[in-house]
Amino acid sequence: MTDDDGPVAEERTLDISAMKAIAHPLRVAIYDTLSQYGAQTASGLGAHLGESSGATSYHLRQLAKHGLIREVPGKGTARERWWERPPGGVTMGGADVLSTPSGREASGFVLREMINRRTREIQRFFVDDFQRESVAWQEAATFSSANLRLTADQLDALNSEVYALLQTWVDRHRDQEGDGVRPVTVQYNSLPLPESLEGES
Template sequence: MDEPTEQQIHSLDARSLRGLAHPLRMRLLNALRRDGPATASRLAAKLGESSGATSYHLRQLAAHGFVEDAPGRGTARERWWKAVHQGVRFDESLLKDRDPEVRGAADLFLHEAAGQHTRELATWLGTRDEWPEEWLRSSDLSDWTLSLTPGLARELVGKMHRLLESYQELAPAADTPGVEQVRIHTHVMPVSTDGTDGTD
């Protein structure tokens, strides 16, 4: 599998962020990236939404450059959509934008991304008995606590990302026996050490 190029990663700006920062739009885009082209009705059935809602939000995603028509798949009665990019890059400066609408969209985007991680993990835990034993032995659910400076934390994140990118070069063809998509979540964040848990 080829490593994503800069053209395959979309850097969010204020305008495109406002177009993407909606729970259903983010779920639609994730589904198209992971499962390939689909129609609004197929996506509606997959996500438990109405086809009217999925059609509307797919058109909004298209207007902001996130999805487009899938060549050779559409008909006069059915429109097939595909994701334009393989991923997005979030700029932390969006959280401090002078426009409160942009700041709100940035906050919603991050919370929805975190929610997506939680849903994926819950799905794995709820269906893990359906997977072969070798996949159970190859999965991981762990956490670490380290004492780091901001500089060391950035260094750690960079090294983790480079390691993951190196495995894109090793990925076998999709039709290789035993190959499955593997989701990897990484979270690096400071935590309070004053005895509070941040939930008050």
């Protein structure tokens, strides 16, 4: 499971300690929100996530202990600190983590939380809010899939090509500001289907 949000040079694979630290619903939500919206304060995150600033502040500190997030240098005050997710790709659930039961449990929890968040985002835009969006955003957004027959090596090569393309856009537009600019999430999933329909319910 890879969460890409910055230069390839800063790629990081989370160890078991960091995976256990993020394996909490609010911490996943905080980490994901900082990835999507940039630097935030504990009170801003609390308002966005429906939590108290005390709760978000506590979980921000726990995430920071493991280098998952960091305080924004030179911004904020002693009373109102700003937090950000460091740029760079992050791989969750590496081989070392998945080699232990506790690592597999933590990875599975974080993955489920991320999938649930992505599913809610798709539902919100395409079902709940679509008619309220401008025509420009309705036409720009997409929900699509392609079905192929590939080997594992071919799928890996396809993913590498797509990742490289996305990375050029991340590098070019990561901090873009201006009229008409808003946060955008690109969700690219690729996975093998069961080899036959047997047993599918």
